[in-house]
Amino acid sequence: MFERAERDPSMDEREYERRELVLRTELLQQQYELLKQRDRAVLIVVAGIDGAGKGSAINLLNEWMDPRHIRTLAFGDPSVDEAQRPAMWRYWNALPALGQTGIVFGSWYAPLFKEAARKKPDMDRIGAMAAEILRFEAMLASERVRMLKLWYHLSRGAQIARIDAQLADPATAWRVSEADLKVRKKFDRLRTAGEIVLGATDAAYTPWRVVPSADARLRAVETAAAVLQAMREPLPRAPRRPPLQAARHGDRSRAMLEPAPGGSKLDEVDYERQLARWQARLSEQVRAKRFRKRSLVLVFEGVDAAGKGGAIRRVSHALDVRDFDIVPISAPSDDELAHPYLWRFWRHLPLHGRVCIFDRSWYGRVLVERVESLIPPATWRRAYDEINDFEDQLRRGGAVVLKFWLSVSRQEQLRRFKERRDSPFKNFKLTPDDWRNRRKWDDYMSAARDMIARTDTAHAPWIVIADDDKRTARVKVLEHIVKAMDEA
Amino acid sequence: MFERAERDPSMDEREYERRELVLRTELLQQQYELLKQRDRAVLIVVAGIDGAGKGSAINLLNEWMDPRHIRTLAFGDPSVDEAQRPAMWRYWNALPALGQTGIVFGSWYAPLFKEAARKKPDMDRIGAMAAEILRFEAMLASERVRMLKLWYHLSRGAQIARIDAQLADPATAWRVSEADLKVRKKFDRLRTAGEIVLGATDAAYTPWRVVPSADARLRAVETAAAVLQAMREPLPRAPRRPPLQAARHGDRSRAMLEPAPGGSKLDEVDYERQLARWQARLSEQVRAKRFRKRSLVLVFEGVDAAGKGGAIRRVSHALDVRDFDIVPISAPSDDELAHPYLWRFWRHLPLHGRVCIFDRSWYGRVLVERVESLIPPATWRRAYDEINDFEDQLRRGGAVVLKFWLSVSRQEQLRRFKERRDSPFKNFKLTPDDWRNRRKWDDYMSAARDMIARTDTAHAPWIVIADDDKRTARVKVLEHIVKAMDEA
Incomplete structure (x- = not known):
C-alpha cells in the first residue's frame, strides 16, 4: 500500500x-x-x-x-x-x-x-x-x-x-x-x-x-x-454496517405502552410523602462525591399531555439549580439542519457532576419525523443504530442514561386536552398539532413500539410509565432514577 | 431599601x-x-x-x-x-x-x-x-x-x-x-x-x-x-458611562496610515532569513512553559489587498497547527444579529497556551459598518468604549492583545487589484465590494484614524504597518509580535 x-x-x-x-x-x-x-x-x-x-x-x-x-x-x-x-x-x-x-x-x-x-x-x-x-x-x-x-x-x-x-x-x-x-x-x-x-x-x-x-x-x-x-464526485452511498450495540429487542407489546383502564390513584398526602422521599434520595446522590466522576442524562418522550413537563419539574426540584440543565427540543434551526442529525444533541452533553434533562430528544427522528413523513424511511431506519451508538458513547463517557416513555390512555388525553383548552394559562400548551397528533394515535404507538424494541439497551434502558394518574407517574419516574443511580 | x-x-x-x-x-x-x-x-x-x-x-x-x-x-x-x-x-x-x-x-x-x-x-x-x-x-x-x-x-x-x-x-x-x-x-x-x-x-x-x-x-x-x-414596558435608554479604560488618544495623523511613496524593498534572501529568525523566536515563545498561563489574541485589519492574509499565514506557519485558530470575520449570521454585537467574538476566545488570529474583527463596527451606514452613528460611537472594555477584559484574562492596521498606498492597491483580476486563482479575492470600497478610500482612512485614536490602549495597542513592500510588512508584523511577547 x-x-x-x-x-x-x-x-x-x-x-x-x-x-x-x-x-x-x-x-x-x-x-x-x-x-x-x-x-x-x-x-x-x-x-x-x-x-x-x-x-x-x-x-x-x-x-x-x-x-x-x-x-x-x-x-x-x-x-x-x-x-x-x-x-x-x-x-x-x-x-x-x-x-x-x-x-x-x-x-x-x-x-x-x-x-x-x-x-x-x-x-x-x-x-x-x-x-x-x-x-x-x-x-x-x-x-x-x-x-x-x-x-x-x-x-x-x-x-x-x-x-x-x-x-x-x-x-x-x-x-x-x-x-x-x-x-x-x-x-x-x-x-x-x-x-x-x-x-x-x-x-x-x-x-x-x-x-x-x-x-x-x-x-x-x-x-x-x-x-x-x-x-x-457524486456522494458515495454508505452501506449499513453491523450494529456495535444491539438492542435487547425485548418484546414490548403495544398494550404495554398504554395504561390499563381504571388504575388506582395516589392520594395527595401519600404522594407528597413519597415524592419528598425520592427527591431527597436523588438530591443526596447528585451531591455525593462519587457522582463527581459521573453525569446523568434523562430523556423524556411520550404522547402529548402525558405529563412530561410535570415529571421533569418534580425531578429538577430535587436538584440544585446550578447542577442541571433542561434542554427542550423542538423543530431544528437552519444551522442544525446543515449538520448531521445528532450534532445538536452532542452540544448539550453535561460535564461530570451534572444532570441534563432532555424534554423530547433525538428520538424525534423515529417518532414525529417518521410518523409525519418528514424524512425518507431509510433515514429513520438507520437512526436506531446511530442512536444506540450515541448512547453507548454517553455511557462510556461516564453518563447514566435513562429514557422515559410517558403515556396516558386516549380518554385521559382527551380529558387533559379539554382541561388545557379551558384554562387561560394552560391553553398555550395545546396547539392544533396536538389534535392532529391525536388523530394519528395508532401511528405514534407503532413508532413508539418499534423505537423501544430497537433502542432498549442495557446501557440506556427505556422505562415505560403508562399511568393515567399523574402523581403515580411522577413518583415512579423518581423512583426509577434513584434506583438506576444506586446501581451505577 | x-x-x-x-x-x-x-x-x-x-x-x-x-x-x-x-x-x-x-x-x-x-x-x-x-x-x-x-x-x-x-x-x-x-x-x-x-x-x-x-x-x-x-x-x-x-x-x-x-x-x-x-x-x-x-x-x-x-x-x-x-x-x-x-x-x-x-x-x-x-x-x-x-x-x-x-x-x-x-x-x-x-x-x-x-x-x-x-x-x-x-x-x-x-x-x-x-x-x-x-x-x-x-x-x-x-x-x-x-x-x-x-x-x-x-x-x-x-x-x-x-x-x-x-x-x-x-x-x-x-x-x-x-x-x-x-x-x-x-x-x-x-x-x-x-x-x-x-x-x-x-x-x-x-x-x-x-x-x-x-x-x-x-x-x-x-x-x-x-x-x-x-x-x-418601553425599553429604557442607557446613558453613556465614563470609560474605564481610556485610549491613549495618541495623535495619529492620517498620513501615518498610508505608506510613504518609494519605500525600500527587502530582497528575497534577506526576507527569508529575517522571516525565519522571527518565526523561530515566536515558535519558541509559544511553546515556552510560561505561555501556558497566557494566550495571544491577534487582530488584523486594513484596506483591501493590504496583505492581511499573507501576513497571517507567515505568523501561523511559525505555530503548531494544534496551537492556533484563525477566525475569519464576515457578515453576521441571523443568530449573531440576535445577540449583542460582541457576542460572536467572545465565543472564539482562546484557552491558555493558544493563539487566536482574527482576520478582520470587532473593529468592523467602526470601519465598514460606520462607513457604509449599516448602523446609526450612536451605535458606532459607543462601540469604542465597549471595545476598550472588552480588550481590557482579555488582558486581565491573561491574553496578550495586539492589533495590526495594514495599509498600502492607493497606487499599490490598484496594482494588486489588477494582479488579482488577472490571476485565475486570485480573482476570487477581488469582489465588486473591493472596487466600491476603493472609491470610499478617504472615508475608510478617516474611520481608521478615529478608530486608532479611540482604541489605541496600553493593554491592546494598535500597530500601524503601512508599507507597499509585502516582505517588509510581514517581517515587521512578526517582529512586533515577538517583542510584545517578550515584554509580556
Missing part, C-alpha cells in the same frame, strides 16, 4: 506549474460551487508518517482555496472540560456545516494509531476500534459529509534526508521537533501502524489516499487533486 | 388566586408577543438573602411561562476551561437571543457580593467593580437586552422560622443546605452586603427590585409582576 510512496516519486517544476494553475483554479471554482449547492460538507483527515510535511499540506490547502470557508481543526490532548465528555464530543462540535470544508488533524484516529504502533498491537482491540470508526464515518456519509483521509508517506531514506536538510538550515531548524528526531528510530513501527490502520478503515465511502511526500511539488499536486475529487 | 421586605408582608389565598389567574395569562401572552416582536431579550438576575426561596422563584417562572423559551443559567465555580477565559466569558456565551428570556443565578454579581460581605469591605474595590458592571449592563441595554434584577429578602425572624419549618418536616428537611444553616449567623452581614451592592448598581436601565420573600404567595406574585413589567 505504500510501495509507490516509498519510491519517493517527484514532479519537475514545469509540470508542477502547469498543474498548479489548473488545480488552484478548479479548487476555487469547486469550493464556490459547494457553497452554492450546499449538497455536502467535506471533511479531510490528515495523518501520516512524522516529518512527511502534513503541516505544509494543510497550509497549502488554506493558501490555494478561500480560507474563509475552510476550518482547520487541530486536536492535541483533550482539555479538562473535553475529557469529561465522550471522546467524540470535541469532533462532533467541530463538524463542518453543509457547503463548508473541515480539515482535521489529531482526529479520532489518534488512539487507533497509538494502539497499532505498540510493540505488540492488540488486534482484537484494533478491530473493535476500527469497526466503531467505520460506523461513525458511515453515519457521516449518510448525512452528506464527504470524508477524505490523507496519509502522507515517504521512504525512510527520504525522511532522514528531509529532517537532516531542515536541521542544517538555520532558517528551518526550529521547525524540527523532538518528536521528529525520535521518529527516525521508529520508522518501521509507524509504517506498520499505518498499514494496519489504513487496511482496517478504508472503505469506498470513506477512502484513504496515500500521498507520496518526499517531493513537495508532487505532494502539493496530489493533495489538491484528492480534495478536488472529494468535492466534485 | 429593605424596610418593606423586612416587615414580611403576606397575601391571602383568595387575593393570590385572583392575581395568579391574571398574571399567568398575561405573562404567557407577553412571552409570545416577545417571541413574535423580537424587539428585546429579557435577562433576569436572581439574587438575595439565603433561604429566601430564590430556587422556588426560578421554578415558578418556568412553571408559569412557556419553559421552552426560558433558559435558566445557573453558575457555580468556573470549570477549568472557563477559568482560562476572562471572567465574563461564560455569561457572554449564555446571553439570550432577541425574543428569549434568560434567568441568571450565580451571576457577575457573585464576586461583588463576596467583597461586600467581607468584615471590612474595600469600598474602592467595590466602586470599581460596580462601575464595571454598570458599563456592561449599559451596553446590554443599548443592545436591547432588558435587565431585571431581583433581590429576595425577608426579616431575620422569618428566615429562621422558614429554615426551622423546613428542617422539622422530613419531606423538606433535605432541601436545607449547610450554607442555609450557617447563614443564620451571618444575616446582618449579608443584609449589609445587599444594601451596598444594590445601592451601587441600581439604575433606571438596569433596576433592582426587592421581593419580600417570607410569604410564598406574595413572593410569587411580585416576581411575576416584575417580569411582566420588564417584558412590556
